[in-house]
Amino acid sequence: MLGLGFFGWIIIGGLAGWIASKIMGTDAQMGIGMNILVGVAGGLIGGLILGLALDVESGGWWFSFFTCLLGAVLLLWVVGKVKKN
Template sequence: MLPLGFLGWIIIGGLAGWAGSKIMGTDEQQGILMNIVVGVLGGLVGGMILGLLLDVNSGGWIFSFVTCLLGAILLLWIYKAVKGRTT
């Protein structure tokens, strides 16, 4: 299986960030660039967390998407929790 390149992470991260923002109800507040950032950062966070439990390097595109999605949802949940306390 080929590893994901830079463009692959941008595409998967953007899709995962968009899906995560839809699930968390923050899509109206974010643009495409922020969806990509949240998805890619979510991939890093999700990869670190799932890396403790599973072998994340052997997963394919779908596993990478799910990892990014779970990380994006976690990041957006934390953001909403912090934002909710300050306002």
């Protein structure tokens, strides 16, 4: 997954972060920069979680996108729970 390069991470992270913020209903609170950060952080989180059971590195662009999306949704869910408390 790290083989995507810097711009690959920005593109996939931005898209995954934006879609995750739409799914979690936080899009109005986030800008493009935060969407990218959430997507990239989500990619790391998703990669760590899925890497325990699957070969994440050879998944390609689509698998990387869904890994980022899964991690970003999880990250936004955790942040939402922490903010409520």
